[in-house]
Amino acid sequence: MKAHTTKTMEIPQEEKRLEKQLCFAVYATAHAFTRAYKPILDKVGLTYPQYLVMLVLWERGELPVKTIGEQLDLDSGTLSPLLKRLEQSGLIKRIRDLRDERQVIVSLTPRGEAMKGEIDTIMTAIGQAAGCTLKEMAEMRDMLHRLRGNLGRTGTDGG
Amino acid sequence: MKAHTTKTMEIPQEEKRLEKQLCFAVYATAHAFTRAYKPILDKVGLTYPQYLVMLVLWERGELPVKTIGEQLDLDSGTLSPLLKRLEQSGLIKRIRDLRDERQVIVSLTPRGEAMKGEIDTIMTAIGQAAGCTLKEMAEMRDMLHRLRGNLGRTGTDGG
DNA sequence: CACAATTAAATTGCACGCAAGTGAATTTTG
DNA sequence: CAAAATTCACTTGCGTGCAATTTAATTGTG
DSSP: OOOOOOOOOOOOHHHHSGGGOHHHHHHHHHHHHHHHHHHHHHHHTOOHHHHHHHHHHHHHOSEEHHHHHHHHTOOHHHHHHHHHHHHHTTSEEEEEOSSOTTOEEEEEOHHHHHGGGGHHHHHHHHHHHHTOOHHHHHHHHHHHHHHHHHHHTOOOTTO | OOOOOOOOOOOOHHHHSGGGOHHHHHHHHHHHHHHHHHHHHHHHTOOHHHHHHHHHHHHHOSEEHHHHHHHHTOOHHHHHHHHHHHHHTTSEEEEEOSSOTTOEEEEEOHHHHHGGGGHHHHHHHHHHHHTOOHHHHHHHHHHHHHHHHHHHTOOOTTO
């Protein structure tokens, strides 16, 4: 594998500004989303990552920890304590799989299932806060999806 | 102020899927960016948020903590320990302002200033990882900027 | 079937991010 | 000018994220 000359040609000053950085736009918008969700999620006692886990379970039903991690791009170091909190909140159960005792199957309790009724309220509220047209939202989502695909397959080429 | 009927009309199942959520696209892309930056930033001994602080200082010169926080949308609870680590790394100085002793002025050390030479290498590497055209990047950045503006001014209407 | 390699989840350690509270300095007000 | 209100940074506590390690279970191999 011959490395092509990683040519570091001069980038114009203007392009180096924080406000010009796509990475920062994504970073800051992610925080803005979390903050926008907070007052809404506080009412149902969820953090934003916990809400994402609930979304996955509402959509797909009971799942092993591994699969939840694949859906959300999170590892067990993040999920294990998070799921423990959701369990203590009485929203999910964690049961070790009898077929394969390495796995833990996560499923919704009746309370967790019932909370699914809140989805519309939550999504409507956020949709209004975002203040985008559905077309814009879809467009942005697809662009981000592509971008994420590109970034994900970065071969950690140099180290 | 009469609340307009927060009409929670039915959202189609398909739209509730995780993959359809713009918030998740932003969330996951932010993490993908951080991971893409990691091998590059490891070489210069910075975390991604630390890199953002350095960007601000390279661009604007010495600044009080407050202003850095405004630029990055971070509060002192996040910045104080982060800046302390950058100081221990020998990249910045923190000096209490003599005019207003409530403020702490953050400035670059010679080592921090010298690191500015790494910018081009870092940005070029990330640019290649992102694999977008400059037009796409600009487009996405501007859409995110607008979105962030909308989310930021969400009046926490209900609590 | 024993034994090495692999896999899943949990744990540990560190660095954010943010709410809430503290303490010191400055500004506002009476 | 003195007291009250505000501002700034720091600290504390909690919940992520993630690398690295640990423990237990399963799979692959001879």
